[in-house]
Amino acid sequence: MKSALALASFAFQAEGIRTASFDLEGEFDSDDTEALETSGHLTEDIKHKLATGEEMNEDEFARVAQGGGGGGHAVHTESCDDFLHDMIGLLARLQITFDTFSSLHNSSLGDDSTVDLRNKIYQAVADEFRGDSLMVTAHSETAHRKHCLDKVYRDPNVIAGIESLLEKELQPLLQKCKSAEAPSLNCEEAYGKMVQWQHAVVEFADDNLFEELGTSDIKANCPKECSWCSRQHRSKYKKNEPFSFKCYLHKGNVVPTQVKIPSKQHTMVDTKIKCEKPRRRTIKFWRKKAWCEVEDWTKAYIRQQKVAALFSCSMLLLAPSLQETDKAALEQAHKTCMRVEQGIAVAKTDMELYRNTFKTSMKATVSTWEESVRWATRTIMNLGMNAGMAELVHRSSHGSSHSPAPAPHHALLEGAGGQNAIDVFSREGFPTTGGDHFFNEALDDDVKYEVCHIAPRKMRGFLGVLSQFFRQALRLPLLALGIVIHLPVALMFFGQFLMLAFEQSFFVGLAATAGSPLLLAAGLAKSSARVFVKTGRLLRIADWDCDPSMVVADAVSECTAGMYWNAKRSIQNVNLQCLPDYNGAIVFEAGR
Numbered sequence: 001m002k003s004a005l006a007l008a009s010f011a012f013q014a015e016g017i018r019t020a021s022f023d024l025e026g027e028f029d030s031d032d033t034e035a036l037e038t039s040g041h042l043t044e045d046i047k048h049k050l051a052t053g054e055e056m057n058e059d060e061f062a063r064v065a066q067g068g069g070g071g072g073h074a075v076h077t078e079s080c081d082d083f084l085h086d087m088i089g090l091l092a093r094l095q096i097t098f099d100t101f102s103s104l105h106n107s108s109l110g111d112d113s114t115v116d117l118r119n120k121i122y123q124a125v126a127d128e129f130r131g132d133s134l135m136v137t138a139h140s141e142t143a144h145r146k147h148c149l150d151k152v153y154r155d156p157n158v159i160a161g162i163e164s165l166l167e168k169e170l171q172p173l174l175q176k177c178k179s180a181e182a183p184s185l186n187c188e189e190a191y192g193k194m195v196q197w198q199h200a201v202v203e204f205a206d207d208n209l210f211e212e213l214g215t216s217d218i219k220a221n222c223p224k225e226c227s228w229c230s231r232q233h234r235s236k237y238k239k240n241e242p243f244s245f246k247c248y249l250h251k252g253n254v255v256p257t258q259v260k261i262p263s264k265q266h267t268m269v270d271t272k273i274k275c276e277k278p279r280r281r282t283i284k285f286w287r288k289k290a291w292c293e294v295e296d297w298t299k300a301y302i303r304q305q306k307v308a309a310l311f312s313c314s315m316l317l318l319a320p321s322l323q324e325t326d327k328a329a330l331e332q333a334h335k336t337c338m339r340v341e342q343g344i345a346v347a348k349t350d351m352e353l354y355r356n357t358f359k360t361s362m363k364a365t366v367s368t369w370e371e372s373v374r375w376a377t378r379t380i381m382n383l384g385m386n387a388g389m390a391e392l393v394h395r396s397s398h399g400s401s402h403s404p405a406p407a408p409h410h411a412l413l414e415g416a417g418g419q420n421a422i423d424v425f426s427r428e429g430f431p432t433t434g435g436d437h438f439f440n441e442a443l444d445d446d447v448k449y450e451v452c453h454i455a456p457r458k459m460r461g462f463l464g465v466l467s468q469f470f471r472q473a474l475r476l477p478l479l480a481l482g483i484v485i486h487l488p489v490a491l492m493f494f495g496q497f498l499m500l501a502f503e504q505s506f507f508v509g510l511a512a513t514a515g516s517p518l519l520l521a522a523g524l525a526k527s528s529a530r531v532f533v534k535t536g537r538l539l540r541i542a543d544w545d546c547d548p549s550m551v552v553a554d555a556v557s558e559c560t561a562g563m564y565w566n567a568k569r570s571i572q573n574v575n576l577q578c579l580p581d582y583n584g585a586i587v588f589e590a591g592r
Contacts, residue, residue: 080148083139087152090135091161094379097128098169101372105176122368129375133382140386147265150397153390154418162383163424170427173376177320182370187377189323192430193438194381197314198388198422200435204310205395209303213296214261214271218245223256223273225249234282242453243297249288253278256292271296298451309341311385316358317438318381320374325357333357334438340585343452345549345560345576348587355582384425391421452548452559471539478538482531483524493523537564546578549586560586 104121143149152158170191177187222229226247231240247256255275260268275292316322317334325333336354339346346354365371426432483490497519502509512519536542544562551560556572563569563578563586570576576588 078142078146080143080146080151083143083146083148083152084155084158086139087143087155087158088161090132090139091158091165093135094132095161095165095168097125097132098165098376100128101125101376102169102172119368122372126368126371126375129372129379133375133379136379136382136386140382140389144389144393149386150390150394150421151418153387153421154394156419159419159421159424162387166380166424166427169376170380173373173380176373177377181367182373184365185320185370185374185377186323187320187373190318190320190377190381191384193323193435194318194384195422195425195427195430195432196435197318197438198384198391198425198435199432200439201310201314201388202392202395202422203436204306205392209307210393210396211299212263212265212267212269213300213303214259214263214269214294216297217261218259218294221259221261223247223259225251225254225256241291242301243451244291244293247275247290247292248281249278249290252288255290259294261296269296301451305342309338311389312341313337314385318385320377322357329353329357331437335440338440339552343547343549345551345553345586345588347553348577348589351582351585351587384422387421387425394421450550450559452550471541475532475535475539475541478535479528479532482535483528486527486531489530490520490523490527493526494520497522545580546584546586551576551586551588553588 104125140149140152143152174188174191176182177185216231218229218231227250228248229245231245233240233246249255255278256273257275258270258272261271263269272295273292274295275290278288278290281287281289313334316337317330322330332350333354336346336350337358340351340354365374494516498509498512498516501512533542542564545565546563546567548559548562551558551571551574553574554572556574558571560569560571560576563576565578565580567578568575574588576586578584578586
């Protein structure tokens with residue numbers, strides 16, 4: 001059993017789904033079994049992402065893959081041929097599930113006399129389809145990490161399997177969605193948007209989203225001009241630099257201009273770096289240091305944000321229950337989602353439209369039969385979205401005339417042949433154009449690769465009244481004063497805890513009364529935490545509530561610094577706000 005399927009089984013076990021019927025071409029090997037038995041390491045957030053098909057970052061997926069020590073090793077040793085073999089088996093398994101569903105639908109289960117039996121059987125079918133959907137997502141995520149996604153989905157055998165599945169099952173499935181028993185699904189509209197999305201998303205190939213980049217392993221690959229490299233500040237209150245490293249120079253003012261660091265494909269790549277003017281070190285003042293920005297680290301961050309936005313927002317866009325929404329509103333909501341996920345400030349009216357449109361992306365089904373249809377549709381949609389990503393990977397790597405030619409060693413070259421991964425989803429009556437309306441216009445080149453990140457706090461002298469040292473020291477007496485002032489608040493929290501205990505039961509209340517010193521301590525701790533944050537904001541040393549964002553409005557294209565809740569700022573007649581209602585996103589209103 002290949003480890004990609006073991007990863008899918010992690011998701012099944014996390015959600016209580018049966019896995020026995022998903023045995024593709026054999027049993028689990030000992031490594032996969034050990035990994036499954038120790039899958040309790042998954043966090044609730046990872047389980048949710050596996051269950052809903054949301055995009056996971058590489059750290060989260062690595063945590064899934066490394067469960068129990070066996071799964072990670074199995075994934076590491078897989079080849080593209082292994083993933084291809086699994087995909088063909090997965091399509092065969094999916095066809096069996098559809099055949100079972102069709103047979104049950106045409107049987108006597110529709111009789112009113114078998115309502116209980118009908119509900120139980122269709123719930124089991126829904127679980128089967130749900131498992132298939134999760135397996136498609138897990139397999140594709142893992143294949144992408146191994147740089148095999150485009151080879152898998154462009155393979156003629158896989159395309160033939162998808163063609164056979166769609167030819168046999170798509171129209172009957174869409175007809176089921178139109179029935180009175182499935183009032184909330186709107187599958188036909190969702191599938192149509194998915195086809196449009198596929199043909200629009202591949203136009204991002206020119207953005208070089210999948211070019212080979214260097215990793216952050218700079219300490220072991222320090223440039224020759226540096227005696228030592230680190231991404232960390234000596235200061236305890238300064239954060240690590242996300243895109244730069246500190247270089248202790250060998251000689252005077254000679255700074256590096258490029259460095260060789262390994263990529264995720266385990267090959268060495270030349271990466272451009274830009275260093276600031278050297279300055280003297282604090283202790284060894286006769287020597288100098290310089291902070292150097294690495295171009296590939298910036299590109300990797302932008303790429304991760306853009307790819308995550310593409311798929312997280314598109315999952316909402318293609319939700320069947322949203323297809324009755326006004327088309328213009330849905331288009332604008334998706335554009336706003338794309339910008340918010342990439343850290344770009346948006347208009348307040350657009351943010352409200354986005355929140356109201358995507359607020360309820362999944363309506364409750366009215367029957368287990370409708371639940372079966374929903375997960376059957378989700379499985380087809382997952383295949384389509386991953387095929388779109390596979391084609392985007394292929395074109396980004398070697399299909400775009402504007403992107404640089406890939407290096408000969410690039411793993412994605414294994415999939416350079418094959419067929420177009422998305423043509424198989426094009427069906428009569430479903431237009432392939434118009435998907436570009438769901439995406440924003442490209443940013444100007446001068447801001448396209450600019451990242452608005454939290455800069456390190458400046459010292460402004462070591463002993464001055466504006467220095468970090470002075471403000472951190474001032475925070476302590478202000479904290480003590482704030483705790484005294486907020487003592488009534490602590491007593492209020494104590495009373496709330498006590499009332500909550502008595503609401504549970506009389507005996508719980510008595511136990512809480514006996515433990516009242518602990519409750520009072522909890523109240524003091526809660527109020528003290530609030531005071532600590534408030535003093536940090538007052539002294540401008542606490543983390544921002546709204547992170548720095550790119551402002552692109554009218555004639556403005558620039559970064560703005562972070563902001564605290566309810567703060568306001570104006571940039572060239574664009575009035576910015578940081579409001580708690582928008583979960584850390586900066587919004588603006590055009591000035592009059």
